[in-house]
Amino acid sequence: MLKHQTLLLIGIMVCNTTIGMAQEIVAHRGASYIAPENTLAAVELGFELGAEAVEVDVYLTKDQKIIALHDRTTKRTGGAEYAVAETDSDVLRGLDVGSWKDPKYAGEKMPFLEEIFEVVPEGRKLVIEVKSGPEILPYLEELVTKSSIRDQLVLISFNLDVVKEGKQRMPFMPTYWLLGSFNQYSIAEAVKIAKENNFEGLDVNYNLVNPSFVKAMREAELEIIVYTVNDREVARILRDLKVDAITTDRPEWLREGL
Numbered sequence: 001m002l003k004h005q006t007l008l009l010i011g012i013m014v015c016n017t018t019i020g021m022a023q024e025i026v027a028h029r030g031a032s033y034i035a036p037e038n039t040l041a042a043v044e045l046g047f048e049l050g051a052e053a054v055e056v057d058v059y060l061t062k063d064q065k066i067i068a069l070h071d072r073t074t075k076r077t078g079g080a081e082y083a084v085a086e087t088d089s090d091v092l093r094g095l096d097v098g099s100w101k102d103p104k105y106a107g108e109k110m111p112f113l114e115e116i117f118e119v120v121p122e123g124r125k126l127v128i129e130v131k132s133g134p135e136i137l138p139y140l141e142e143l144v145t146k147s148s149i150r151d152q153l154v155l156i157s158f159n160l161d162v163v164k165e166g167k168q169r170m171p172f173m174p175t176y177w178l179l180g181s182f183n184q185y186s187i188a189e190a191v192k193i194a195k196e197n198n199f200e201g202l203d204v205n206y207n208l209v210n211p212s213f214v215k216a217m218r219e220a221e222l223e224i225i226v227y228t229v230n231d232r233e234v235a236r237i238l239r240d241l242k243v244d245a246i247t248t249d250r251p252e253w254l255r256e257g258l
Contacts, residue, residue, distance in 0.1 A: 023238070024245035025255055026127055027051035028228050029070060033249040036077065036101035038068040039108040044119050049252035053125035053154070053245070058113055060136040065089040066113040066143060069097075070131070076100070078110075085132065113140075117147050129178070130157040134165050141169045156203050156225075164197050176203040176225055187213055191220045203227060203247075206238060214241055232257030 030042025031049050038056050046054040057070040067089055075081035078095035089112070098108025113128070120126045126149070130136055144150050150173070155166045158178040167175045177199055179190060194202055201223030204213075209226055217224050227247040229235050235246055235254050248254045 023243060023258070024052040024125075025050070025251045026053040026055050026125075026225065026227075026245050026247040027251040028055055028247045028249045029057065030054055031249070031251060033230070033253075036098045036105050036108055038070055038077075038110070039098060039105070040111050040115065040119060041098065041105055041108055043111075043116055046251055047119070047121055047124055050255055051124075051251035053127050054120075055127035055129055055156075055247060056113075056116060057129045057131050058136070058140075059084040060132045060139060061089045061092060062086055063088045063090075064139055066136065066139055067092055067110050068113065068116060069110055072131070074110075114143055114147075117143075117149055120149050120152055123152075125152050125154055127154040127156055130155065130159065130162050130166070132162075133159060134161050137162065137165055137169055140166070144170055144173065160193070163199065167197055167199060171198070174200045176201050176223070178203045178227075179208065180205045182208065187216050191216050191222065194222055195220055201225065201244070206234060206246075209238060209241055209243060211241070214243075229254065 027046030029037035031045035032042050035042035035045045043054050043056065056068045058066050058068055061067055061084060069084055073081050073083050074095055077097045077100055080095060082091060084092065093109050096107055097110055098105030116126065144153055153173055155173050155175045156178050157163050160177060163175050163177045177194060179202055190202060203225040206226040206229050224243040225245040225247065226238055226243050229246050229248050230250055232254065235257055238246055239258055
């Protein structure tokens with residue numbers, strides 16, 4: 001509660017007449033509070049619940065397919081344990097990744113990225129978080145370049161090499177560097193790296209957002225995305241700090257709170 005009160009005071013200090021402007025809502029791994037994360041069911045529900053964008057995590061499989069999954073292995077959501085990078089896609093696709101969430105989602109498969117492309121509505125965005133290293137990028141570039149929705153796609157990753165090379169390969173694709181702390185890089189260093197590599201902005205843990213960070217980002221003309229917010233009070237503070245997008249597991253519920 002003290003942390004929220006401190007954020008609230010910070011928010012009040014920087015608010016002006018534009019308070020109430022609508023931020024984009026990004027459905028984290030789809031509408032993952034309700035549906036099994038990183039499945040077509042979760043992606044479609046995220047859009048149905050009004051999210052401007054849906055985020056999914058992707059890996060490169062042993063047979064060079066791009067598949068949606070958050071963890072390095074399938075144990076948590078797929079029951080049996082396979083390391084994604086060491087397993088062919090037909091084995092991974094044979095797993096049920098829905099039942100762990102709710103029996104009604106039994107039979108949900110790990111989707112290929114191109115299958116997710118097919119369910120993105122016109123005017124909405126798909127945020128692709130790369131969990132693999134740069135080895136995935138030639139395959140991602142091929143899929144993105146030939147996709148009919150390439151202008152609706154966004155690239156993010158914690159791996160700096162991935163976002164650097166991704167931006168070089170696909171300069172048309174909005175790219176954001178994910179950061180969970182400023183331990184390795186200061187705010188100034190992170191902003192400098194983002195500008196030097198032509199990133200559109202940074203995608204940061206919401207606890208990193210304060211007036212100094214917002215000021216540095218705005219002066220550098222960089223956008224701010226935050227993750228993962230499932231608290232309405234925190235979301236309202238972030239709205240008043242004027243972040244550009246808020247990532248959440250609960251898109252409709254959070255929007256109602258704003």
